[in-house]
Amino acid sequence: MIVAAFATEKGMREAAAEMRHGDCGFVETYMAMEPWEAEVGVKGGSVLPAVMLGGGIVGGLGGFLMQAYATTVSYPQNIGGRPDLSWPSYVPATFELAVLGAVVAGMAGFLLLAGMPRLYEPADEADCMRGAMLGSYVLVVRPADSAEARRVLARHAPIGIKEVAE
Amino acid sequence: MSGPAVIAAGETAQSVTERICAVTLREGARPWTPLWWWVAFAVSLGLLGTGVISVAWLFYAGLGIWGIDWPVVWGLDILNYVWWIAIASGGTFISALFFLLGVEWRTALNRLAESLTLCAALCAAIFPILHLGRPWFFYWLFPYPNTMGLWAQFRSPLAWDFFAILTYVFASILFWYFGLLPDLATLRDRAGRPGQRVFYGVLALGFRGSGRQWRHYRAVYAVMAALMAPLVVSVHSIVGMDFAGSAGTGWHSTQFPPFFVFGAALSGFAVVLVAILPLRALLGLQAYVTARHIDVLGRLFLTSSLCVAYAYLMDAFSTFYGSDPAERTMFVLRVFGLYAPVYWGTIILNILLPQLLWWRAVRMTAPLIWLIGLGVLVGMWLERFQIIVTSLARTQMPSSWGQYTPTIWEWSLLFGTIGLFLTTFLLIVRLMPVVAMAEMRAMLRGGVG
Numbered sequence: 164m165i166v167a168a169f170a171t172e173k174g175m176r177e178a179a180a181e182m183r184h185g186d187c188g189f190v191e192t193y194m195a196m197e198p199w200e201a202e203v204g205v206k207g208g209s210v211l212p213a214v215m216l217g218g219g220i221v222g223g224l225g226g227f228l229m230q231a232y233a234t235t236v237s238y239p240q241n242i243g244g245r246p247d248l249s250w251p252s253y254v255p256a257t258f259e260l261a262v263l264g265a266v267v268a269g270m271a272g273f274l275l276l277a278g279m280p281r282l283y284e285p286a287d288e289a290d291c292m293r294g295a296m297l298g299s300y301v302l303v304v305r306p307a308d309s310a311e312a313r314r315v316l317a318r319h320a321p322i323g324i325k326e327v328a329e
Numbered sequence: 330m331s332g333p334a335v336i337a338a339g340e341t342a343q344s345v346t347e348r349i350c351a352v353t354l355r356e357g358a359r360p361w362t363p364l365w366w367w368v369a370f371a372v373s374l375g376l377l378g379t380g381v382i383s384v385a386w387l388f389y390a391g392l393g394i395w396g397i398d399w400p401v402v403w404g405l406d407i408l409n410y411v412w413w414i415a416i417a418s419g420g421t422f423i424s425a426l427f428f429l430l431g432v433e434w435r436t437a438l439n440r441l442a443e444s445l446t447l448c449a450a451l452c453a454a455i456f457p458i459l460h461l462g463r464p465w466f467f468y469w470l471f472p473y474p475n476t477m478g479l480w481a482q483f484r485s486p487l488a489w490d491f492f493a494i495l496t497y498v499f500a501s502i503l504f505w506y507f508g509l510l511p512d513l514a515t516l517r518d519r520a521g522r523p524g525q526r527v528f529y530g531v532l533a534l535g536f537r538g539s540g541r542q543w544r545h546y547r548a549v550y551a552v553m554a555a556l557m558a559p560l561v562v563s564v565h566s567i568v569g570m571d572f573a574g575s576a577g578t579g580w581h582s583t584q585f586p587p588f589f590v591f592g593a594a595l596s597g598f599a600v601v602l603v604a605i606l607p608l609r610a611l612l613g614l615q616a617y618v619t620a621r622h623i624d625v626l627g628r629l630f631l632t633s634s635l636c637v638a639y640a641y642l643m644d645a646f647s648t649f650y651g652s653d654p655a656e657r658t659m660f661v662l663r664v665f666g667l668y669a670p671v672y673w674g675t676i677i678l679n680i681l682l683p684q685l686l687w688w689r690a691v692r693m694t695a696p697l698i699w700l701i702g703l704g705v706l707v708g709m710w711l712e713r714f715q716i717i718v719t720s721l722a723r724t725q726m727p728s729s730w731g732q733y734t735p736t737i738w739e740w741s742l743l744f745g746t747i748g749l750f751l752t753t754f755l756l757i758v759r760l761m762p763v764v765a766m767a768e769m770r771a772m773l774r775g776g777v778g
Contacts, residue, residue: 191539191540191541192539192540193537193538193539193540194538194543195342195346195511195515195538195767195770196342196511196538196767196770196771196774197543197546197547197767197771198540198543208544208548209544209545209547209548209549211545211548211549211552212548212549212551212552215549215552215556219556226492229472230483233472233480233481233483234480234483234484237478237480238478238479238480240482242482242484243484245484249484252483252484253483255486255489255492255493255563255567255570256483256488256489256492258563259489259492259493259495259496259560259563260492260496262496262500262556262559262560262563263495263496263499263500265552265556266496266499266500266503266504266553266556267499267503269549269552269553270503270507270549272545272549273507273545273546273549274534276541276545277536277539277541277542277545277546278535278541278542279534279535279536279542280534280535281534281535282530282531282534282535283535284535284537286537292537293518294518295518295537295538296511296514296515296517296518296519296536296537296538297346297515297518297519298342298343298346303539
């Protein structure tokens, strides 16, 4: 695995593009702010909004059914002469539980898809990796041909480059 | 809106990172925690101590130590709950609503505002538990299968309130922590001391800023913001329905949900102003919290005060437009009776005082706008006193009228929660980045903020 740091986003972007174009192996970018998707070669949106929608539906539907079960089957009460299945009064708790379900699904889904928590990665062995969240732009490459990958990276003037064992 | 810049000239992504990390990690010539922080923390702990004693005595002696009785069965307990939960709203409005609106000035304020939300929501959540006669059974509020065969009364706004507060506290914590992840990673990589690296490293959960992580991060943050904005409106609407759902005089009104949302916005913006102004000077954040931010907060503050004024007017109008003599009598007594100073204090502090903010010179004078903010926080507390206590003290039957005087144990609990609020907020200010660095960097680049 090769870890290379660049002083500018442009340098990293161009190096990443050339590595991907040359099919040099797996390439991942690291930087301290949200990247422009087209610039770093990340394609497609995240599936997590759909996951959060699913969490919201599960939370809301579960909340509604729980209230319906409690007030019609398990513990029916006459409250002001309303029918047992007085669904309008279920709406506030249903909404709150839908939001809760969506937020929890979003957080859990993010941790799963982002590969977190992971406190250690082999790439951390490269000193330049520490600069990724501090303002430099880092590429991690898992090349098929290490020597060729180093030659490509060197053409884009990295400020640091290190090969670490996976 | 034109006006001063949202960030000082010459600031770069690098300078933002260095300045904010230096505040949190105590880098540079002064590696120790400043004296003002220790003094404030000691005072906060002292206040928190009064609350701990008050709660201990409450658990030992029971609710009889409070001044509540028939007919005023809700006193400072519910008053303080409503006051704190309204204060909590400011952070969510700024962080979530203005994120969706894409306003730039939000970026420097959202971290501190969200932290204020967390601390205030924590204080609010305590009161509904403590006001139970047997608080150790508070878990009965959870809808869970139990051997008693009982369920919560799902048609009651009080049950809705449980779900609202549970969701609000939990979602606020997740939204705050989720937003912190990139900044915790920056602190982890910047920290020099091993203890700091472990502390921030564990909290960052391994966020490294990979393309994959940012892609999912951005998507989840946007959806969370889109959920938090209606959530905060629903929470305060439900708090309003706690009152409107009963037949009590002065409460049974369809305007209560928006009325409570307006009040929440006013006190939320007030607490953000009251907290930001001194911190801006103490932490040296003038480059990031600029005159533009103070101006915008002042305008929001004035707007929400006008919304509250409209609600007060509608409250009076609907009382006299209606035909219920008990409602009219209660309102007249509210304005001219025993608790009249509370009513007029509310009007002066929440409506009249903020009108000074029409003048830019007042908005731009930090001590003045700070005092107005503090006045509104007191005014909102008085508003809750008149809504809760005056209504309960003057019910439909004059034979059931009573009055309420809080005891020292209720006051000490209020001051104890102020201590809890300040203690948790000071810890966050000391240990967490006070400005969202990743968002500032993106804003400076012209990217997604």
